[in-house]
Amino acid sequence: MSASAPAERTDGRIRSRMAPYFTVVRYLVLFGFACFFLMPVYALLVTALKNPAEVSVVRMWEWPASLSLENFRIVWPKLREGFVNSSLLAVPSSIISSALGAANGFVLAKWRFPGADFAFPLILFGMFIPYQAIIIPMFQTMSYIGLKGGLSGLIMVHVIYGLPITTLIFRSYFSGISEELIEAAKVDGAGMLSTFFHVALPIAPPAFAVSMIWQFTSAWNDFLFGVLLTDRNHWPITVALNNIAGSQSVPFNEAMASALLASVPTLLVYFLLGRFFMRGLMAGALKG
Amino acid sequence: MRRIRSWGPGLLLVAPSLLALALFVYVFLGWNVRVSFTSWRGLLPKYDNIGLDNYVALAHDQRFMQFDVPHIAIFTLVFVVGALAVGFLMALLLDRGVVGENVFRAVFLFPMAISFIATAIIWRWLLDNGGGESTTGLNKLLVDVGLGSWRSDWFRSSSRWAIAAIALPAGWALSGYVMSLFLAGLRGVPEELREAARVDGASEPRVFWFVVRPMLLPVLMSAIVILAHISLKTFDLFYAMDQKNLKIDTPALYMWFTTFDGGFYARGATIATLLLLGVAVVIVPYVWYSVRSEQRR
């Protein structure tokens, strides 16, 4: 699926003789990074497969005496409800905030209005608000509006607080569109929306991937807003995770098993969005 | 009025976001600032006015000045630079196309998918600094590999830079995302532009420096802003690594505990306001300058 390296080099530079060495080094470095990234995952996995008596920090690297999926079996019923709620939360909120971010990013990058260069930092500043500083007024506002309890209020909050970052991502991505392209579209009589749909969106998938990855993860892993704004029936999965892993006496084996289970949907989303990272989209748009 | 018709739709499209953020960010921020001028302590809100007393008190607060502020500066520096470097390198390596790019990408992104509680527990174990028979975690790996002299006390060390150790779990979780940001940016560079430069006789490094790099500046800005905001806001990770250990205390943590453990709402709001002032002074000019310099290209 990915273009192979040697085929791109059509200029026959002397360097192509060194290419194999560079390739080897490249793979080595990548493997090295992969090991670093996977090492904690190994510890996670191994702990999730152990029984409680074997779990201790001093023995973290040891392979389990007997592999058992017992921990997963135990935690699954506790997580099941949360899975549903979190999915109903994370999917809509990431799609909506990415869509809005794309629109904002396009306007701020390519279809600017007077003061757009002020509006952008103003929007961006919203990213830095520490959540604990605003939960009180936010909670009261949401109670007042009546959007507390179910998931709609939580979705709305995630969308709103996701706007700064999705706008940021799309704005930087769209700033790479050449002005000529925009002008050409305008000359053809396209208005803003038309330009957005025909010039910006077709090349936007990688930015969508990046934006959705962030928003989905952020909504899926959020605990604070989730536990505050929903009632017992709508608790996201993070509350169940916290209850397993945050109590007075933490059953580490269960905590790890539940963390692994809970990360599966997010990982799935990353895989699905991987296709959006394809090369040459910009080139495709030019030819189209 | 033709001019309004040209940019009007754009403003209209962005307006809902601006309005929503006006309320959920700026009005709430205003509430914080208001509370920072009060003496509100305890459950019942108290909107009196004691002027700058809270700010003065904070300037003399040992925990805040001696621990929190230096810590957040150190952590932000190490974390942002580290994650940028690692993320960018990984993106570069993957961009040329490798077998199993999907797998590598998934491996690098996976840490972000894991909830922070599990991340903190595992990294707490990894950065454990027990000695002798109790050596475990990274230290044990280092010893086993023969690099025992690299053994460290990590965030329990008596050095000022102890908190930099937390950049390891934070970077582990976030570098993959920085990588995907840069990868998207790299992939967004039209191949035609690179080809044109090559045809003109430029070598790969020069193609990168003169064609690709300028187009990555917006992405770089995004990455820096994203990393910085995580760095300033994060408190769950620190809290779960070692509860209430002053060695890894940050303004965000102090704010959380003093507000909800102690009921010092005014003090918490003051810390929040100061934090945001710091951001406004550093990040906003940076963003402004970056946006402006893009226009000049």
Next chain:
Amino acid sequence: MRWTSLFAVSLAAALISTSACSKKKSSAPDKGAAETDKEAAKTTDKAPDQPAAADKEGGAQVEVFSWWTGPGEHEGLDAMIADFKSKNPGVEFINAGVAGGAGTNAKAILANRLQADNPPDSYQRHAGLELADDIKAGKLEDLTALYDKQGWKDKLPKGLLEAITIDGKIYSVPVNIHRANLIWYVPKTLKSLGIKGPPATWKEFLTQAAAIKAKGKTPLSIGPAWTQKHLLETILLGELGPEKYTGLWNGKTDWKSAEVTAALGTFKKVLSFSDIKSAAADWQPAADRVLDGTAVYNVMGDWQDAYFGRAKKLAYKADYDVAPSPGTAGMYDFLSDSFTLPVGVKHHDAAVKWLEECGSVEGQDLFNPQKGSVPARTDADKSKYKDYLATALKDWQDPATKIVGSLAHGVVANNALSSEMDTALGLFVESGDAAAFADAVVKAYEATK
């Protein structure tokens, strides 16, 4: 163009599912009451005949907020809930348990709800001054009348009643009692080091510690900041005795007096004999160090018994043993989990019934054996409490035992003072400056009275 249509379709789907969520809100059956483990499945009341919309005003339900979600705790809670349901058929029990020990998560959630005048029907807090903020803000109902009606004042020890009576009124119903002043050890380790028994005073501890350290072992294992606070209180209690200790928290004892300064010095010395430089990440890993022999002693509350006995499956007396922490024989440094009645709850009667369950003999005897704690009531069924719990119960009910309240667990210090002490203690541990610590505590006490 494909991407555009994909974009449009997914946006539409997102918006539709968002509106579907609001519909989900009103059609959720008694999922809230359904605990997911097997035991509760057997005993869960099948009340789905009622149109149990979770937020129907005045419907027969009660929302109880606690942090009992861990092993032992939630089985105990489930047993109490089952008993409650059998006595109150038709009342839906919504178990809004959020973990976090007595932690900041729970406090943040409660603070929000109380300020928004949207309290749960009952919530859990440590009995004692931890409730002071809520009381001061007028958010809790006075339960003295309930106590009189149920005759609880005769069934609870005097020391406990004193600790939970604030300005002459009582605001919570204690369910369990934990003891904080305990020192834990493994008999085999002591034997192998030639130590006769656990130290009776901190001075004796320091002597033993020097010898232990010489042999290459850690005299005392310690964990994160709260365990250090816990250690501090046991040392203060052990060195000052119950009256002066209690005086520390009501202004009667001078923090700058010679005795307190000496006690703080002892604390410093004890810490120097602990593994604080590589402190365990939590209290269980600290306990593990005692179990595997790298450390000899550990000071912790009696929830450690449930950890050793149940999680680690060890035998009391044979594999592990416990004694009152040095200098505190005959003293019971207690903490208690209790339930409250907020003002303006939606389901007042059901909430009161819940409190009656909490204060009842049956309820307490169902909960405590599972949790590994001792019931607050003195007329509990002694046969249910075995091994360590039997000894603890005996001590608790003995009229000669001096009962004092815990600092680290919310009995003698209100939230503000406790939080300021966290900062002061952290600084003290870093700098070793006992005088500065005493200063800070006095200032904080004055500021937060």
